[in-house]
Amino acid sequence: DTAVSQTPKYLVTQMGNDKSIKCEQNLGHDTMYWYKQDSKKFLKIMFSYNNKELIINETVPNRFSPKSPDKAHLNLHINSLELGDSAVYFCASSLRRGSRSYNEQFFGPGTRLTVL
């Protein structure tokens, strides 16, 4: 199936641990994103990569580090997890055609992170 996939779907861990979430898209898109959705459903962009280059880096703690090994993958590594990191993290992708960004974003299923 063509889609945006994320692993794991659920992640429960202790404070202070380091964890990674992986995202892959097979839609041929060149831009990928990480969003954080808190308990009130507020959706906030964290990072965006276009052709493996970081283009959006919102005010996010340094403990969060995205890595894009290629256009189809964007991983999120989180160091020293805190209680406030508990949220659902969504990966998304889109295609930038020429100079115009159509930016219809396709979302992954989300990773529910719970920090105890």
Added chain:
Amino acid sequence: AQSVSQHNHHVILSEAASLELGCNYSYGGTVNLFWYVQYPGQHLQLLLKYFSGDPLVKGIKGFEAEFIKSKFSFNLRKPSVQWSDTAEYFCAVNANNNNDMRFGAGTRLTVKP
């Protein structure tokens, strides 16, 4: 940078009632506009989008939205809601020349059977 406001935080309707969810954005240039829906426990799915042309956009599942440039609005409508429309609805906007999409805070729609 652009921003998006959704005025209704929680809307409760009975089946067959008509729906209108407000969305206003602030940005002076050309924008692309979107409505996404998130069913309980699921990811965001695109309902409809506006890039250019006819300001009345029809989407999936009987939804439509109207872009009114003078009011910076892109309200979502459906003439008759169903119980299965219960979900969170997000309006989003991005400027025509960048990848930065901004989402509204979302509106929770509850449809009572």
